[in-house]
Amino acid sequence: MKIAVTPFSVSSIERLAKEGSDIFILGNDKYANRLVYSFSTMEITDAKNIISTLGKELYINLNIMVHNSDLIDVEKFLNFIKELGVDGIIFGDLGIYMIAKRLEIETKLIYNPETLNTNYYDTHFWNKKGIKGLTISKEITLEDINEICLKKKTEISIIGHGHLNMFHSRRPLIENFFKYTKEEYEKFINNRNLRIVEEIRNEAYPIFQDLHGTHIFREKALESYQEIRLLRDCVDVFIIDGIFKDTNYLIETVGNYKALLHMKESNDKAKIFSKLYERDHDSGFLYKKTVYDKY
Amino acid sequence: MKKPELLAPAGSLEKLKIAFMYGADAVFIGGRKFSLRARASNFDISQIKEACDFAHNLNKKVYVTTNIIPHNDNIEGLVDYLQELEQAGVDAIICASPIIIDAAKENTNLEIHISTQMSNTNYESVNFWVEEGITRVVLARELNKQELLELRSNTKCHMEVFIHGGMCVSYSGRCTLSNNMTDRDANRGGCAHSCRWNYDLFEGESKLNDNDLHFAMSSKDLQTVKHISDLIDIGVDSLKIEGRMKSIHYIATVVSTYRRLIDNICDDYEVNLPKYLLEIKKAENRLTSHGFMEGMTTIDEQLYNMRNENPTQEFIGLVHDYDEETNIATIEQRNYFLPEEEVEVLSPNFRPLHFKVEDIKDTDGNALDAARHPKQLLKIFIPFKVSKYDMLRKVK
Numbered sequence: 147m148k149i150a151v152t153p154f155s156v157s158s159i160e161r162l163a164k165e166g167s168d169i170f171i172l173g174n175d176k177y178a179n180r181l182v183y184s185f186s187t188m189e190i191t192d193a194k195n196i197i198s199t200l201g202k203e204l205y206i207n208l209n210i211m212v213h214n215s216d217l218i219d220v221e222k223f224l225n226f227i228k229e230l231g232v233d234g235i236i237f238g239d240l241g242i243y244m245i246a247k248r249l250e251i252e253t254k255l256i257y258n259p260e261t262l263n264t265n266y267y268d269t270h271f272w273n274k275k276g277i278k279g280l281t282i283s284k285e286i287t288l289e290d291i292n293e294i295c296l297k298k299k300t301e302i303s304i305i306g307h308g309h310l311n312m313f314h315s316r317r318p319l320i321e322n323f324f325k326y327t328k329e330e331y332e333k334f335i336n337n338r339n340l341r342i343v344e345e346i347r348n349e350a351y352p353i354f355q356d357l358h359g360t361h362i363f364r365e366k367a368l369e370s371y372q373e374i375r376l377l378r379d380c381v382d383v384f385i386i387d388g389i390f391k392d393t394n395y396l397i398e399t400v401g402n403y404k405a406l407l408h409m410k411e412s413n414d415k416a417k418i419f420s421k422l423y424e425r426d427h428d429s430g431f432l433y434k435k436t437v438y439d440k441y
Numbered sequence: 442m443k444k445p446e447l448l449a450p451a452g453s454l455e456k457l458k459i460a461f462m463y464g465a466d467a468v469f470i471g472g473r474k475f476s477l478r479a480r481a482s483n484f485d486i487s488q489i490k491e492a493c494d495f496a497h498n499l500n501k502k503v504y505v506t507t508n509i510i511p512h513n514d515n516i517e518g519l520v521d522y523l524q525e526l527e528q529a530g531v532d533a534i535i536c537a538s539p540i541i542i543d544a545a546k547e548n549t550n551l552e553i554h555i556s557t558q559m560s561n562t563n564y565e566s567v568n569f570w571v572e573e574g575i576t577r578v579v580l581a582r583e584l585n586k587q588e589l590l591e592l593r594s595n596t597k598c599h600m601e602v603f604i605h606g607g608m609c610v611s612y613s614g615r616c617t618l619s620n621n622m623t624d625r626d627a628n629r630g631g632c633a634h635s636c637r638w639n640y641d642l643f644e645g646e647s648k649l650n651d652n653d654l655h656f657a658m659s660s661k662d663l664q665t666v667k668h669i670s671d672l673i674d675i676g677v678d679s680l681k682i683e684g685r686m687k688s689i690h691y692i693a694t695v696v697s698t699y700r701r702l703i704d705n706i707c708d709d710y711e712v713n714l715p716k717y718l719l720e721i722k723k724a725e726n727r728l729t730s731h732g733f734m735e736g737m738t739t740i741d742e743q744l745y746n747m748r749n750e751n752p753t754q755e756f757i758g759l760v761h762d763y764d765e766e767t768n769i770a771t772i773e774q775r776n777y778f779l780p781e782e783e784v785e786v787l788s789p790n791f792r793p794l795h796f797k798v799e800d801i802k803d804t805d806g807n808a809l810d811a812a813r814h815p816k817q818l819l820k821i822f823i824p825f826k827v828s829k830y831d832m833l834r835k836v837k
Contacts, residue, residue, distance in 0.1 A: 211612055212563045213584075214591045241565030261615050261628060262538070262559070265513045271539035285620045286512070293513050312617040313636070315610050316583040317738045319658050323642070326740045327654065334644070342640040342656055347622065350643065360658075364621055436626035 147378040149403060150205065150303070150385045151396050152182045156193045158393045163200045165397050166404035169383060170197055171236065173207030177223050179358050180311055181207065182388045187226055194230050205234035209258060210358055211316070212239040221245050227254075234278055243275065252276050256303065260284060260311070266297035273299035279382065284310045288373060288432040295380030306370040306377060307399055308387030309352065310430060313362035320355040338390060352390060363390070368430040371419040374406050444707040445673060445680050448504070448601065449696045452685040454484070456692055457492050457503075462789045462830050463693045464700025467502035468492075469535060471685060474522050475507040475515075477558070477630045486525045493530035502532040507545075508556035510538050510614065510628035520548045527551050535579065537614060537628075546574065554601065557581060558614035558628065562588075564595035571598045579681065582608055585736050586668065590675050599678040604665040605695055605721075606683025608732055610636040610658050636660075637744075659744040664729035666717045669699065670706050690756035690775070693787055693832055694724035723755055723834065757784065760831040761818065770823045771804070772833060774812045786823075788831040795836060796824055 150169035153159050159170055172193055175184035185193065190206070197204045206227050212220060220242060227235060228251050235251070237243065238259040246252045257263065257272055258281035269280055279301030282291055295302050320340070324331030334340065334355070341350035342362065352363040367390075370377060377384060384403070388396045402419050406412040420427075449465035451457035460468050470492060471483040484492060489505060496503045505526055509515065519541065526534060527549040534551050536542045537558035545551045554577040555561065555570050562581045570578055577599035580592070584602075592600060609616065616627055618635040625631030639655035641648055650656050663683070665672070672680060680703070682695055698721045705712050730742040758772035778784075778798065785795045801809045802820040812819055 211560065211583075211615075212566070214563050214588050214595075217563060217565060239562070239566055240559075240569040241563045244565040244569050259615070261617060262510055264510050264628075265516060265538075265540055267516075267540035267543070268538075271543060283510075285617050285626070290513050312621045313611050314615050315636075315658070316612060316733070317610060317658075317660075317743075319610070319743075320642075322738070322740045322743055323650075323656055323745070326743070326745050327650070334649075337644065339645050340649075341643045343643065344622070344635070345639045345641070345655065349622075353642075362618065431620070434624065436620045436624050436629070437631050 147381055147407075148203070148383050149400060150383050151400060152207075152308075152386070152388050153193075153396070154183045154388065154393045156185070156189050156196065158396070159193060159196050159202075160200065161393075162396060162400060163197075163202050165400040167202065167400050169203040169205055169233070171205045171207050171385070173209075174223070175356065177210055177220060178207040179209050179211075179314065179356075180361055180389055182391075191230060194232070203233035205236055205256065206232050207236045208242055209236055209238040209260075211314070212241040217241065217245070221249075224249055224251065227251070236281070243277070254278055256281060256301070258303075260314075264290075266294045269294065269298045269300045269302065279303060281305065281385070284312075285431045285436055287435055288376070291377070291432075292380055301382045302380070303383035303385055304377070304381050305368070305387055306374070306381075306384040307368055307403070308385075308391075309363045309367045309389050310387075311361050311363045312351075314359060316359040318355055319360040320353070364430070366426055366428045367391075368432075369420060369423050369427040370429070370432065371402065371406060371423070372413070372416040373429075373432060374403050374416070375412060378407060442673060442707050442709075443676065443678075444703060445677055446502075447696065447699055447703060448679050448681045449692060450606075450682060450685040450687065451492070451692070452483075452687070454488055454492060454495075456685075456687075456689055458495065459689045459830060460692050460696050461496065461499055461501055463696040464789065465501070465682075465696050467504060467532070467679070468496070469504040469506055469681075469685075471506045472522070472526065474518065475509050475511065475541065477506060477508050477628075477632075486529055489526065489531065490529040493532070496532075497530060503530075504533045504535055504554065505531045506535045506556070507541050508535050508537040508558050509630060510558065511540060512629070515629065516540060519544050523549050523551060533577070542573070542575075552576060554579060556614075557603070560612045560614050562612075564592045567592060567596045567598050567600075571596060577601055577678070579603075581613065582663070583612060583733050585733050586671050586675065587736075589672070589677065593676045600676075601679040601681055602672060602677045603663060603683055603732075604669065604672070604680045604699065605663055606687075607727075608660045608663050608683075610660050654746050657743070657745050660732070660738075661728045661730040661742055661744055662725070663732040664721060664725075665731055665734055666698070666702060666721055667714060668731060668734045669702050670712065673703070673706055688756070689759065690787075690832055690834070691724045691726075693830075695721060697787070697789065698724075755834040755837065756832060757782075757812065757835055758819070758821075758833040760827050760829055760833070762829055763823070763827045765826060768822055768824060769820050770827055772819050772821060774815060774817045774819055776815075778812045778835065780810075783836040784833050785836050786827055786831050786833060788828065794825055 148168035255277040449460035537556035642656035
């Protein structure tokens, strides 16, 4: 199993590699949602050189919901990626598959529509399309992840650590609210210090608006310390997403997971890590089956 | 000018019949399996067959939603179910998952429509489905008319567009608010509509909204009377009304309004938009807007600071039959009404006829001072002929 991370800067890549990161996921915010940092094409090129020198892999995140007006620029960006030579391209919109196929780079694609890869057949369907891999949906249990992996026909990745988003609207919901209240709204756009709290729930969900709309996240970040060794046996890529955190956090978590993977017996250590992180982390849906049709 | 299909929701056989009688060309219904809207009164196979037989006798169509995003343990019985749908005479299924799409392609000849749950927002993604042999895509509700026009120019796929009803605030199919907040899976029929709840907004520890004004994301319902002419000009193939859980009065009012509007536009009659806007308002229990039709949503498309469900009390009775000799109608009560109230008749013939209620009697002939009991059969005098499935509503 490879460990993938979302670096906050080109300069942090070497350190993250040293801690044990195998794959670096970069993106530009014109073409990607919910990035920790928007890399310019020049920075991506610099990162590519460093990552290649280190013998590591570069994935590009291209997970916007594509509208017609985006198509020309998306194709230009895919051409740039093709020229650069990357190891993976993460997408969530089928239009990107169509363009990538024309450019003959569909074998680099990793399909991550956030919520739609929920059963083993998804890997069979996409294998026939010739893509590299799939990221399993966020609301899937450990048991289901295992079953999908047993029957997989493509590379399988999961977001195993970090804040999971749970909502993406095209609507500018923050801006509209402040326009309704006739207050200045500009300072609240791209502001990642905002939270919403529902009137009868004591949970604070991170929310922000950017040029692609409004995004809402779970209150607690996911951690999989006690599951990492089980996941190692079935998942190909374990993604650590650093959104709302920083480089030090990424370095620490990569180091923790690597330590657990290298130990002969890691249960006690894994429990210690879970305990250390429990204030603002939980196990997400790994053990929580959502209700189907009965309530 | 090509006349688009008018596609209506039907949560029951009664609603299906009402939708067809009031002018729908096709309806979409949910089966007992693999369908979203768990609380809608979904159809079993014998009811689906009855629905298809009824529709086909009228030269109309029935589509069945099989649009859950299934997990591994939801797949059992899929092929048998799809084959049962085919045998029942279903005209198409509406899908959102490759396993259901491929199972249908490999084991049946069912026509497949791609659900809006897949949020197809551009012509490249629509053409992905064309390459898969799909003939129709239900487009994302986030598209404006310019985007629809570009789509029309760049795909041969049949385009189905929502014109009326509730709207997801999120891109459809990409939301797990309900999963996270209530454990109910939005993509498997359990959406709790958490996006319609009230929130407080904080920056750090500072609350940004006043105590009497919550941060709300809720959307007004979609209503596109003013845009139907443009959608027809663009060449949209199917105009879809949302709401399998809505009442028969809602379905009758909305379907008949759009039916006449579409016919008037396509038959080149003068279109009296205020009349249609007034008529469709009688079905509304939530505020409405044009959604994304004119571009990015503004505050006019959002709902702020209100509990927005206001059930309409206008619908007072459904006609069961009419005795032309005595002018006495048998009606099923749907809302409280009194003698002397002014009432209008909503019928598939769209006659704007009014009358004043005189005596109200029960079926044993006992005079009543008011119609109080839902579903009670009542006898009232109506001075002109009405027919089964006509609806009575108060004139405000």
